[in-house]
Amino acid sequence: MVQGFSREPGTHGPLTEVAPEGIRRITLWAAAIALGGFLFGFDTGVVSGALLYIKEDFDLDAFEQGSVVSVLLIGAVVGATSAGRLADRLGRRRALRLIGVVFVLGTAIAALANGYPTLMAGRIVLGLSVGAASATVPVYLSEISPTMIRGRLLTMNQLMITVGILVAYLVNLAFASSEAWRAMFAVGAIPALLMIAATLWLLPESPQWLIAHGQEDVACRGIAELTDGPTADELVRRARQRTAEDREKQRRNEAAGGRGTRRLLAPDVRPALIVGLTLAAVQQFGGINTIIYYAPTIIQQTGLDASNAILYSVFIGLINLVMTLVAIKLVDRVGRRPMVLASLALMTVSIFMLGLAFVVDMNPELTLVFMVVYIAAFAGGLGPVFWTLIGEIFPPSVRAEGSSLSTAVNWVSNFVVSLAFLPLANLIGQGETFWIFAGICLLAFLFVSRCLPETRGRDPEQIEEALDARFQHGPDRPDRPGGPRGTASPQKGRSR
Numbered sequence: 381m382v383q384g385f386s387r388e389p390g391t392h393g394p395l396t397e398v399a400p401e402g403i404r405r406i407t408l409w410a411a412a413i414a415l416g417g418f419l420f421g422f423d424t425g426v427v428s429g430a431l432l433y434i435k436e437d438f439d440l441d442a443f444e445q446g447s448v449v450s451v452l453l454i455g456a457v458v459g460a461t462s463a464g465r466l467a468d469r470l471g472r473r474r475a476l477r478l479i480g481v482v483f484v485l486g487t488a489i490a491a492l493a494n495g496y497p498t499l500m501a502g503r504i505v506l507g508l509s510v511g512a513a514s515a516t517v518p519v520y521l522s523e524i525s526p527t528m529i530r531g532r533l534l535t536m537n538q539l540m541i542t543v544g545i546l547v548a549y550l551v552n553l554a555f556a557s558s559e560a561w562r563a564m565f566a567v568g569a570i571p572a573l574l575m576i577a578a579t580l581w582l583l584p585e586s587p588q589w590l591i592a593h594g595q596e597d598v599a600c601r602g603i604a605e606l607t608d609g610p611t612a613d614e615l616v617r618r619a620r621q622r623t624a625e626d627r628e629k630q631r632r633n634e635a636a637g638g639r640g641t642r643r644l645l646a647p648d649v650r651p652a653l654i655v656g657l658t659l660a661a662v663q664q665f666g667g668i669n670t671i672i673y674y675a676p677t678i679i680q681q682t683g684l685d686a687s688n689a690i691l692y693s694v695f696i697g698l699i700n701l702v703m704t705l706v707a708i709k710l711v712d713r714v715g716r717r718p719m720v721l722a723s724l725a726l727m728t729v730s731i732f733m734l735g736l737a738f739v740v741d742m743n744p745e746l747t748l749v750f751m752v753v754y755i756a757a758f759a760g761g762l763g764p765v766f767w768t769l770i771g772e773i774f775p776p777s778v779r780a781e782g783s784s785l786s787t788a789v790n791w792v793s794n795f796v797v798s799l800a801f802l803p804l805a806n807l808i809g810q811g812e813t814f815w816i817f818a819g820i821c822l823l824a825f826l827f828v829s830r831c832l833p834e835t836r837g838r839d840p841e842q843i844e845e846a847l848d849a850r851f852q853h854g855p856d857r858p859d860r861p862g863g864p865r866g867t868a869s870p871q872k873g874r875s876r
Contacts (some may be wrong), residue, residue, distance in 0.1 A: 410533045412578035413520050414540040416513030418571050421544025428562035434867025438496045439727035446802045451500050453795035455507020460791050463515035464784030472520040472586045477579035483509035483572040491566040519780050522771035524586040530713035533772045538764030541706040545784035546697035651847035652773040662824040663766050664793035668758050668816030670801045703759035716765050716834040723761020728821040730754040740759030772835045
């Protein structure tokens with residue numbers, strides 16, 4: 381028997397122990413759920429190559445090019461904001477299925493667009509599905525994840541995002557010679573259809589959601605299927621006991637601090653909200669998607685032609701994927717906090733040097749080196765760990781709402797940066813724009829060093845106490861959230 385799940389009540393999911401076969405099944409489910417992350421990555425990556433040919437076909441100026449990229453983000457904000465309520469009402473599995481259907485619809489509109497307005501409409505519809513997926517996937521993953529490998533499964537979302545980006549670059553490369561940007565978009569329907577199929581025939585509903593909606597028997601049967609021998613009966617008994625405890629905690633929480641979004645403003649949740657929203661903004665204002673969205677355009681400005689620019693962007697996508705795999709290996713060993721700090725430090729230096737390369741007109745190869753180092757720094761830390769953290773730092777009672785709001789802020793920040801990048805670069809210079817991103821990364825490093833505690837291996841009560849300690853006493857206070865695992869400190873009487 382694998383002692384993989386936290387044994388304490390009130391953790392991220394209701395499971396405690398599973399058989400080795402159960403671990404394999406959960407990993408397969410996590411990969412299928414993370415197809416939502418693949419769609420996120422594919423649609424943010426494919427537009428970078430398609431834009432080189434769309435701007436010629438539709439005669440787009442700089443603002444219109446930026447809007448084709450960034451209008452998806454308007455839809456993503458709406459999708460992410462509504463995803464929490466949708467997933468709570470329909471269930472995680474049905475919400476993911478609906479997201480896949482919307483993605484297929486948006487892909488069809490974009491691929492068949494006969495002009496700039498129709499293309500914009502398709503990109504907005506795509507944004508709805510991408511935004512909703514980006515908020516739903518971390519919650520779903522969190523609720524099926526064992527504590528010991530929770531970080532690994534949650535970072536699978538970022539892994540699939542990077543796989544999606546790389547596949548998008550490869551698709552761009554495959555169709556570059558024919559300039560078939562419509563085909564580039566159309567390929568995105570394939571993973572969406574696979575995700576729909578997974579929700580129909582493979583994925584179970586989240587046990588956490590089932591228990592919260594009075595379907596304990598269904599949840600308990602699902603738990604029993606992941607175990608073997610007499611252990612199943614004991615796990616069912618524990619699950620029923622935790623159901624009663626969770627309902628009592630929820631009743632007290634609602635009486636004390638309200639429900640949903642209002643609960644996020646309660647004093648005991650506020651530190652998690654500040655950290656979640658700040659990291660959501662920093663992940664975008666640090667400049668990553670200016671590289672992802674405009675990699676071929678940036679590379680083209682170093683003197684290479686469009687085909688070579690797309691080829692080099694594939695290499696960037698490969699580095700992104702490899703470093704994400706490294707992060708997945710490290711996140712449950714090294715921890716979240718040191719990985720984010722190291723990532724931000726290296727991002728600060730590399731994007732500053734990238735800006736310097738443009739200001740002093742360094743050779744294209746050196747410019748590419750700085751770009752690759754920056755991508756590696758992001759993908760090896762802040763990129764995947766952000767999605768892990770928003771699945772961990774919020775209490776279970778507001779996890780869907782907290783993840784939804786953090787993801788919405790992430791998309792708003794993404795929209796602002798992607799829309800403003802080309803006009804700002806034309807106004808003050810591309811190198812100077814990258815220096816602004818470097819300054820933001822430096823400020824983010826200082827914020828994380830003071831406010832973000834380690835969350836690895838901790839349950840929600842311990843994470844809450846560690847956040848409170850950081851906000852009340854600063855980084856000099858030892859980062860110890862109470863006594864032994866699963867026990868709260870005496871002065872902390874808050875329940876989940």
